[in-house]
Amino acid sequence: MRNKGRILFPVDLTESSEALVPHAKVMAEKFEANLHILFVVRIFHYFSSIYVPHPSISMFEGELLDGARKKMQEFQKSNFQDQPNVFVDVVLGDPADTIIFYIKQHQIDLVIMGTHGRKGLDRVIFGSVAERVIKTSSAPVLVVNPFMPASKDK
Numbered sequence: 819m820r821n822k823g824r825i826l827f828p829v830d831l832t833e834s835s836e837a838l839v840p841h842a843k844v845m846a847e848k849f850e851a852n853l854h855i856l857f858v859v860r861i862f863h864y865f866s867s868i869y870v871p872h873p874s875i876s877m878f879e880g881e882l883l884d885g886a887r888k889k890m891q892e893f894q895k896s897n898f899q900d901q902p903n904v905f906v907d908v909v910l911g912d913p914a915d916t917i918i919f920y921i922k923q924h925q926i927d928l929v930i931m932g933t934h935g936r937k938g939l940d941r942v943i944f945g946s947v948a949e950r951v952i953k954t955s956s957a958p959v960l961v962v963n964p965f966m967p968a969s970k971d972k
Contacts, residue, residue: 823851824851825846825926826856826917826926826928827855827930828857829855830857834965837932837964837965841962851928852903854924855898855904856909857907858913858917859883859911860912860913861911879910883908883910887908921955921956926957929955932962933961948961
C-alpha cells in the first residue's frame with residue numbers, strides 16, 4: 819500500500835472494536851494513511867412484512883442512527899482524539915454490503931476488521947460480516963481476532 823492511503827476500520831462499537839483500536843492506529847501511522855471508521859446501522863425493512871407500520875420502522879431506524887452517531891463521537895474522542903486524518907461515518911444498511919460499497923466508493927486500500935462480532939444463532943441467521951467482506955472486497959482485508967492475547971517474544 820502506498821503512503822497517504824486509505825484504511826477502513828468498520829466497527830460494531832462493542833469490546834471487539836475497542837480491542838482492535840491499537841491495530842488500526844498502528845497501521846494508519848505506519849502508512850501515513852487516512853483512517854475511515856465506519857459503523858453500519860442494520861436496516862429493518864424485513865420487519866415490514868410482519869405488520870409493523872413503515873413509519874414505526876423508519877422512526878426506530880432514525881433513533882438508532884442518532885444514537886449510533888453519538889456513540890461514534892464518543893468512540894472517536896476516547897480512542898482517536900490525537901490521531902490526524904480520521905473520518906467517521908455512520909450509515910444505514912446491511913453491514914457487509916455497506917462495507918463493500920464504502921470500500922469502492924472511497925477507494926479504500928486496506929480494511930482492518932475483527933473476526934468476532936456475532937455468535938451463536940445470530941451468526942447463523944445473519945452470517946459473518948467479516949467472511950462476506952473477505953470474499954467480496956476489492957481491497958486487502960486484515961482480519962484480527964480481538965480476543966486472542968498478543969504473543970510475547972521470549
